[in-house]
Amino acid sequence: MMLSPHDLLLVVATAAGCTAATTVLALLVLRLRPSRSLAFQLVVVVVAALASVVCSTLAIAALMYLSLHDLQVLMWVVGVSTALSLVAALLTARSASAALAGLQEAVVRVGRGDVVDARPDGGKEFAELSAQLAETSERLAAARAQIEHLDASRRQFFAWISHDLRTPLTGISALAEALDDGAVARPEEYVRRIRNQAGTMSRLVDDLFELSQLTSGTYQLRPENVELLDVVSDAVSDVHELAAAKDIRITHADVEGRMLRADPHELTRVVVNLLTNSIRHAPRGSEVLVSAAERDGRLVLSVLDQGGGVDSDDLPYLFDVGWRASSARTPQAEPTGSPGAGLGLAIVRGIVRAHGGDVRAERAPQGFRLDVALPTAGGLLT
Template identity: 75%
Template sequence: MMLTLADLLLILATAAVCTAATTLLALLVLRRRRQRSVTEPFVVLVVAAIGSVVCSTVAIAALMYLSLHDLQVMLWVVGLSALLSLTATLLTARAVSRSFAGLGEAVERVGRGAVVGPEAYAGRELADLSAQLAVASERLAAARAEIEQLDAARRQFFAWISHDLRTPLTGVSALAEALDDGAVADPADYVRRIRAQVGTMNRLVDDLFELSQIQSGALRLRPQDIELLDVVSDAVADVHQLAVAKEIRIEHAGVEGRMLRADPHELTRVVVNLLTNSIRHAPHASEILVSADQADGRLVLSVLDQGSGVDSEDLTRMFEVGWRASAARTPDAVPAAGSPGAGLGLAIVRGIVRAHGGDVRAAHVPQGFRLDVALPAPAA
């Protein structure tokens, strides 16, 4: 028997009314339950879908079935199917809820500083989220370790700076007291020694100011076309007194005729700091070689001394602010030139060189220990 248009419209209207009623009821429940778990909307919507099917089926069956027996059979079948579907929905929602609870516990452990591993969840999205959380926890742990290391380095740095400032200040105070008491045979010599101590403090303050400009990005370069030989000659003249005190000869090779575009004042400071570092740690009465070469489109300026250098694991750390290899690298009371040895010289070198678009590195070579500064080569 074919359905008439009226019967079809009645079926559609009944199904629409039942579905609209259960859907509206579900939305009202969700609206009233704002502080709900993540699985509750899923359960409510599934229950609403099952309810709308059951309601529509029962209503249409009641209208169309002629036999009470057939209606009862339909009710039992639909009721059992709905019950089993709801049971499966609740079990699935419970499993999902446990998975989210596990993720919540993992997030809490990450917040306490733990490193978590990825968990094997049934859902791909939850498994991906767990994997991302594991990666994030590793990165956070690495960041915390780096921050702790930087904080320790900062405390040590300020301790060194305080010591390096206190040493000349103590000397100036003692010399001034001796002059004030009139207990010195040669006042002019004491004045010279006071000036030397003041010079040490001035250089340290200058280095701190330079380093602060580099780290804040406030360093302003004034590049111009310069000859490398002029820069090296000026730097050698600045460290001459320090080299003579240790009977160290400074030679150069391959420097003549090389042009580059750089800030002459800052580049001279770079070479002075490199030479000062080499002179301090080179053997007595040895030789330091300043050389230049061009490789991979860069001009490489090298300072080679005959010392043993630093340990291999410290080759990259030696350019960090405040780094000192050992107590043996404590600065002289009155250095002749360059940084007063507060662990700032090589950090300033790296900052200036990187501001020029270059880089600095250190290496052990058969002849000794070498510091290389690679700068962009000028266009041909």
């Protein structure tokens, strides 16, 4: 038997009235307690939904003039269903609350600098959020470690630069005082030594200025077609005195006939710095080999010395500004100048990258090798 329009309208109005009343009540509770937990808000919403169903059902049942027996049956059915639904809602709210508390704890730990693990509990959304938080904590930890390393390198770099500047300044001051007192037998020798110390300081300042241009992106190259053999020959000539002081032979292989487009002056400086580094750390009376090869469309220039090199853990820092490893790789004073300030290889990397290339270092069976990879044609950054 179908409901009459009047009865249908009465049912709809009763259900709507009961639902509206419970909804308004729930909204008032949530508005009066805005700082309550997510679990509390979830329980309030579920209770309001169940209350609206119960209220509507009982109201309509009363209007239908059911028998007392039928009304009791209906009330028991509604009551049991409501109770079980409330239990399910409470368990769900408790699980969500626990997952949210875990996320809050993880956020606090990330703020302290800890690395947190992803938690798969609490549902798909909570699990995804926990995984993202764990990944973020790892990235933040890596960034903090890098910042700490850079900060330590910066402090160490300034300490080294201060020392390397103070050493010639102290020498110049002492030599100038001796000349001023007139207590020297050969003034021209003191003038020559002052000039050498001033030259050392000038080279260091020039290196710092060039490095600042490389790191700021304002460095200008003047590229042209370059014969690699000419560059290597000029570099070997520049370091001849340093190599002769340690009785080191410099040989080359496979560099003839190779052309590339680069700034000849800066490319020569790259090779000079690589050779200087190798000569400083190569055993006396050994050999340094300069070679070239084509790899993956690039010209790779290698400088191989027979020294022990640096530890594998230190290889990523070899081209950092001011980096020096243990005393085995700490520059010593040479007849041709002062100890290095840890700028040579950093300048090498800057110049090579300005040419669109890259550098790397590795321990080889024959010794320690520094590689410079440059584009054979095109790809030059200006």
